[in-house]
Amino acid sequence: xxxxxxxxxxxxxxxxxxxxxxxxxxxxxxxxxxxxxxxxxxxxxxxxxxxxxxxxxxxxxxxxxxxxxxxxxxxxxxxxxxxxxxxxxxxxxxxxxxxxxxxxxxxxxxxxxxxxxxxxxxxxxxxxxxxxxxxxxxxxxxxxxxxxxxxxxxxxxxxxxxxxxxxxxxxxxxxxxxxxxxxxxxxxxxxxxxxxxxxxxxxxxxxxxxxxxxxxxxxxxxxxxxxxxxxxxxxxxxxxxxxxxxxxxxxxxxxxxxxxxxxxxxxxxxxxxxxxxxxxxxxxxxxxxxxxxxxxxxxxxxxxxxxxxxxxxxxxxxxxxxxxxxxxxxxxxxxxxxxxxxxxxxxxxxxxxxxxxxxxxxxxxxxxxxxxxxxxxxxxxxxxxxxxxxxxxxxxxxxxxxxxxxxxxxxxxxxxxxxxxxxxxxxxxxxxxxxxxxxxxxxxxxxxxxxxxxxxxxxxxxxxxxxxxxxxxxxxxxxxxxxxxxxxxxxxxxx
Amino acid sequence: xxxxxxxxxxxxxxxxxxxxxxxxxxxxxxxxxxxxxxxxxxxxxxxxxxxxxxxxxxxxxxxxxxxxxxxxxxxxxxxxxxxxxxxxxxxxxxxxxxxxxx
Numbered sequence: 001x002x003x004x005x006x007x008x009x010x011x012x013x014x015x016x017x018x019x020x021x022x023x024x025x026x027x028x029x030x031x032x033x034x035x036x037x038x039x040x041x042x043x044x045x046x047x048x049x050x051x052x053x054x055x056x057x058x059x060x061x062x063x064x065x066x067x068x069x070x071x072x073x074x075x076x077x078x079x080x081x082x083x084x085x086x087x088x089x090x091x092x093x094x095x096x097x098x099x100x101x102x103x104x105x106x107x108x109x110x111x112x113x114x115x116x117x118x119x120x121x122x123x124x125x126x127x128x129x130x131x132x133x134x135x136x137x138x139x140x141x142x143x144x145x146x147x148x149x150x151x152x153x154x155x156x157x158x159x160x161x162x163x164x165x166x167x168x169x170x171x172x173x174x175x176x177x178x179x180x181x182x183x184x185x186x187x188x189x190x191x192x193x194x195x196x197x198x199x200x201x202x203x204x205x206x207x208x209x210x211x212x213x214x215x216x217x218x219x220x221x222x223x224x225x226x227x228x229x230x231x232x233x234x235x236x237x238x239x240x241x242x243x244x245x246x247x248x249x250x251x252x253x254x255x256x257x258x259x260x261x262x263x264x265x266x267x268x269x270x271x272x273x274x275x276x277x278x279x280x281x282x283x284x285x286x287x288x289x290x291x292x293x294x295x296x297x298x299x300x301x302x303x304x305x306x307x308x309x310x311x312x313x314x315x316x317x318x319x320x321x322x323x324x325x326x327x328x329x330x331x332x333x334x335x336x337x338x339x340x341x342x343x344x345x346x347x348x349x350x351x352x353x354x355x356x357x358x359x360x361x362x363x364x365x366x367x368x369x370x371x372x373x374x375x376x377x378x379x380x381x382x383x384x385x386x387x388x389x390x391x392x393x394x395x396x397x398x399x400x401x402x403x404x405x406x407x408x409x410x411x412x413x414x415x416x417x418x419x420x421x422x423x424x425x426x427x428x429x430x431x432x433x434x435x436x437x438x439x440x441x442x443x444x445x446x447x448x449x450x451x452x453x454x455x456x457x458x459x460x461x462x463x464x465x466x467x468x469x470x471x472x473x474x475x476x477x478x479x480x481x482x483x484x485x486x487x488x489x490x491x492x493x494x495x
Numbered sequence: 496x497x498x499x500x501x502x503x504x505x506x507x508x509x510x511x512x513x514x515x516x517x518x519x520x521x522x523x524x525x526x527x528x529x530x531x532x533x534x535x536x537x538x539x540x541x542x543x544x545x546x547x548x549x550x551x552x553x554x555x556x557x558x559x560x561x562x563x564x565x566x567x568x569x570x571x572x573x574x575x576x577x578x579x580x581x582x583x584x585x586x587x588x589x590x591x592x593x594x595x596x597x
Contacts, residue, residue: 129558130554130557130558130561133558133561133562133565134561134565137565137568137569141568141572144572144573144576145572148576148579152583154583154584157576157579157580157583158580160576160579161525161576161577161580161589161592162592164569164572164573164576165519165525165529165532165573165589168529168532168569168573169519169532169535171532171536171565171569172512172515172516172532172535172536172539175536175539175562176512176535176538176539176542178558179539179542179546179555179558180542182543182546182554182555182558183501183505183542183546183549186550187546187547187550187552187554187555189554189558
């Protein structure tokens with residue numbers, strides 16, 4: 001039982017600490033740094049425990065015990081935990097500087113980060129649809145609050161309301177899908193049991209098809225995939241910049257972790273050849289249709305995201321559309337439905353987390369005065385602030401997928417995985433949309449380096465905790481680009 | 496006693512779910528949209544309870560308790576957001592909340 005407790009500890013500990021931090025928050029009065037450091041230490045503790053349990057996967061999940069087999073242990077869930085914890089720490093550092101610069105430092109933001117990490121690690125550890133649902137809701141409800149955190153600013157509250165109404169609407173579809181899958185499989189909620197049932201083909205295919213489609217609708221809402229991406233640009237633009245960075249990276253990674261769990265269980269490929277029957281043939285039809293559904297969503301998502309980003313004048317909104325496009329690339333790994341595809345997702349969401357949070361930190365620093373963030377505000381940044389311009393340039397190259405930065409090996413892995421699974425056309429669409437995306441990523445660099453502004457920025461940006469976030473992100477974007485094999489091998493061994 | 500066939504539950508919950516969806520799409524008052532969403536969640540609860548009764552399996556009924564508690568948490572956050580909005584703009588009509596556009 002104690003082993004059981006230890007293995008699931010990232011989930012239990014983050015939940016317990018999230019509750020304790022509210023009390024710390026309540027009793028610490030005006031002292032804001034206490035909450036900050038408590039959140040930091042909690043995140044580090046959760047990260048260490050995840051790293052410790054990472055190699056313990058493969059051990060059988062004990063029946064009974066603490067979680068009654070509803071929580072998966074170690075392995076890839078722990079890698080996702082580490083991703084969420086790093087995103088949380090980077091956001092924590094950057095948000096303190098950002099909120100001070102905006103003159104609205106409220107310490108609740110630090111506890112919200114811990115709550116979001118708790119929800120996301122619950123998703124990554126889910127072994128049961130009920131746990132998955134609870135995790136998704138903990139994460140989403142925290143994000144609604146984060147989006148509306150600047151409660152006296154209309155844009156922030158508008159973003160929160162849009163996110164809340166559409167997110168709750170999507171939740172309806174998500175659980176209706178879960179209910180129908182529960183019915184189709186004859187009363188199963190456990191992913192392993194569902195996977196075993198799928199292999200026998202002994203399910204109700206009408207309920208299964210409708211349920212799976214509704215589940216995909218609900219989850220593609222959470223990853224901001226076409227045609228359910230409409231909320232993303234508005235919410236990402238209106239929300240506080242650091243909250244946007246956190247939601248669009250860790251939140252997306254968590255939703256993809258949920259998609260991996262669902263598709264891994266529900267789209268099996270290793271049917272027993274001795275058992276071929278009508279049911280199995282219908283089952284293979286279902287898997288093919290499901291993959292095509294996700295492939296079409298993926299292709300349209302990246303095209304729509306990149307083409308819409310081209311016409312944007314606002315940098316935050318441009319990054320929001322580029323985030324939609326990246327959801328499309330990441331879905332390619334789900335389409336391939338193989339270990340290569342899934343490890344591509346893990347690698348790319350890790351690299352994407354560093355570059356996107358880094359880019360949003362730069363946007364947050366520039367935004368400092370009177371909330372400007374148009375493309376033309378970046379003119380001549382290379383002269384007034386060469387370091388900041390260079391770092392932003394690295395993130396833009398990495399987002400565009402240009403070597404030697406972290407975005408390139410990630411994209412490469414996903415493209416190869418899609419080709420291996422027979423979706424060559426999807427890779428061609430992805431390459432075309434990547435070429436479109438280079439236009440606006442390089443466009444920002446052109447503004448920073450090759451245009452002179454009439455009103456040059458004069459203010460200097462001093463050292464703060466946000467600088468720490470920028471340095472860490474830059475180092476990891478470059479490291480992941482030059483030495484990708486370490487992480488790739490680690491992840492592949494854990495599935 | 497003859498049990499009610501599962502299809503009856505599913506048709507009823509399907510109808511309620513559609514009414515909720517149509518409400519979300521056509522209504523413009525944030526509170527009424529939220530009530531429609533609650534209707535959708537309740538139709539899902541009905542589906543779960545129907546299946547659980549049909550299979551004689553209690554996990555579907557447990558799921559319903561979680562859905563209800565999550566819906567309560569969501570209601571708390573949602574109403575807080577609507578109040579924050581009303582303080583700034585004295586309206587809850589979603590058509591008037593559209594300064595974020597391209």
